[in-house]
Amino acid sequence: MDVAVIGAGQAGLAAAYWLQRRGLSFAVFDAAAGPGGAWQYRSPSLSVSALHRIFDLPGLPFSPPASGTAADVVSSYFRSYEAAFSLPVVRPAVVRSVSRLANGRFDVAGLSARFVLNATGTWSAPYVPFVAGLADFAGTSRHYAAYRGPSAFTDQRVLVVGGGASAIHLLAELPSSYWVTRREPVFHEGEFSEEYGRAVVARVAARVEAGLPPRSVVSVTGLGWTALTRRAAERGALDRHPMFDRLVPGGAVWGSHFEPFDAIIWATGFRAALTHLAPLHLREPGGGIRMAGTRVVREPNLHLIGYGPSASTVGANRAGRAAVAQLAP
Numbered sequence: 001m002d003v004a005v006i007g008a009g010q011a012g013l014a015a016a017y018w019l020q021r022r023g024l025s026f027a028v029f030d031a032a033a034g035p036g037g038a039w040q041y042r043s044p045s046l047s048v049s050a051l052h053r054i055f056d057l058p059g060l061p062f063s064p065p066a067s068g069t070a071a072d073v074v075s076s077y078f079r080s081y082e083a084a085f086s087l088p089v090v091r092p093a094v095v096r097s098v099s100r101l102a103n104g105r106f107d108v109a110g111l112s113a114r115f116v117l118n119a120t121g122t123w124s125a126p127y128v129p130f131v132a133g134l135a136d137f138a139g140t141s142r143h144y145a146a147y148r149g150p151s152a153f154t155d156q157r158v159l160v161v162g163g164g165a166s167a168i169h170l171l172a173e174l175p176s177s178y179w180v181t182r183r184e185p186v187f188h189e190g191e192f193s194e195e196y197g198r199a200v201v202a203r204v205a206a207r208v209e210a211g212l213p214p215r216s217v218v219s220v221t222g223l224g225w226t227a228l229t230r231r232a233a234e235r236g237a238l239d240r241h242p243m244f245d246r247l248v249p250g251g252a253v254w255g256s257h258f259e260p261f262d263a264i265i266w267a268t269g270f271r272a273a274l275t276h277l278a279p280l281h282l283r284e285p286g287g288g289i290r291m292a293g294t295r296v297v298r299e300p301n302l303h304l305i306g307y308g309p310s311a312s313t314v315g316a317n318r319a320g321r322a323a324v325a326q327l328a329p
Contacts, residue, residue, distance in 0.1 A: 001025045002109040003327065006095050006276070007119035009037025010057065011306030013078060014320030015057045015117045016087045028057070029109055030091040033123070035082055038073030038123035045149035045192045046172055047138060048073040050227045055314040057081050058321070098302075099279040106301070117323050118277065122270035122311070129268055133247035140263035145270070150174050152261055159252060161243075162267030170265055171237040172228040178259060180252075182243045186222035187229070202310045208291040208308035209285030214272070272307055294323040 003019055005012050008030035018097050019026045032040065048070045056062045082089055095109050098116060105112045126143040128134075134141070140156075144166040150173045160170045163181035171177055208214055223229060232238050244252035244259075251260040274282075274286050274289075282289045282298050290297040294305050303323040311317035 001027055001109065001113050003115045003117060004029065004106065004111065004113035005081050005117045005119060006098075006108070007037070007121060007306070008035065008082070008089050009119060009306065009308065009316070009317035010055075011121070012119035013057055013081055013087065013323050014036075014317045015119060015305055015324055016089075017085060017288070018321050018324035019117075020085060020087065020277075022327075024324075024327070026088065027111070028087060029091040029093040029095050030089055031094045031283050033092050034075070034080040035089075036079060037073065038121055039074035039078070039125060040071050041145070041172065042071045043071075043147050043169075044069050044071060044072045046169060046322035050172075050231075053172055055317055058317065060084055087149065093115050095276050097140075097276050097279050101135045109120075114301065115304055115327050116207075116273070117320075118302065118307075118318070119305045120273040120286040121306050122272055122275070125273040125275075126266075127269050127271050128266045129283065131247060132245065133253075136249055137247045138249040138276070139261060142263075142265060144170070144265060144267045146287045147265055159259075159261040161264060162269065163240075163271060164267060165228075166269070167228075167267035168226070168228050168232055170221065170267055172235065173231075174237075176197070177237055178239065178241065178261065180241045185240055188224050199314070204311075205291075205309040208288060211287065211288050211290035213284045214287040214308040214311065225297070245327040247250070272304075274304075277302075293326070294319050295326060 002024040003026040005015050005026060012028055018026050029207050034040065046069065048064045048068050049246050051223055053076060054062055062077050084133060095110060099107045101107050101112060105114055108116060116247065117246040123145060126145040128143055129189040131168050153174055157176045158174050160177050160179045163185045165167055167179065171179055204214055210235065244254050246253050251258060281298055285289050291308060294303040296302045296304060305323050306316040310316055
């Protein structure tokens with residue numbers, strides 16, 4: 001084939017649309033059992049009405065209903081999108097490695113491709129930082145990726161760790177929570193203007209162009225006043241505390257001060273899911289992958305979409321189109 005697309009989330013489907021319009025032969029390899037990208041794994045307690053805006057995929061507007069879970073509604077949209085354009089999505093197809101063939105093409109799941117558009121996102125690579133005493137904590141400890149709603153934490157005091165949108169979701173609905181972050185959260189008042197958005201993208205792009213790992217989106221944008229943020233504020237749950245010094249079996253310790261907890265949820269983000277690209281040796285001394293737009297500098301026929309500055313629904317759309325436009329005839 002001409003192109004192998006890995007991942008059928010927002011970025012992968014956008015790329016597939018533009019590949020089809022160019023008349024290139026391609027397949028989309030998706031590890032999931034069904035459509036929906038990472039959205040299908042989100043907690044059923046996350047309603048579609050509480051989401052940041054989900055931007056339309058090219059060629060088919062997204063018109064969400066007023067109610068319903070984000071997982072069901074967005075997955076249904078992706079399913080309709082794949083069907084509307086008869087996109088060649090192969091699933092479940094786990095791509096465990098991508099390597100170079102002797103003829104200069106890529107080996108992807110035993111098939112040969114001239115180009116690879118990688119759109120594997122981050123959901124499959126949840127990040128939990130090392131903290132002192134983590135192995136000693138006797139309560140429940142799980143990452144936000146495994147969170148399925150507040151009912152599992154009834155009558156429990158929950159330590160929420162992290163300063164992004166995932167933490168806000170938890171604070172908006174957990175009955176008893178205690179919020180800690182490494183840095184003071186910054187709340188962005190008003191709408192994110194187009195000019196502000198361009199400045200944010202430029203800062204993230206500068207890092208990946210220098211071969212450094214991309215920073216989390218919230219570290220650059222700050223937190224917006226979404227429906228979830230307002231709900232958390234109304235519940236009095238936005239009382240942020242500094243990061244603890246260590247964990248102990250029954251809770252957490254700051255110096256000589258102890259707070260008891262029954263559970264910890266790590267809303268500490270994700271890392272780019274790129275282990276399948278390890279055979280290509282893409283990493284720079286700074287730990288990241290040096291990029292020129294969507295193109296990997298070390299592998300010009302490999303593009304990362306939904307990575308770094310394009311790690312948002314609108315960014316993924318634009319990156320999918322930009323990557324396809326750069327493919328040689």
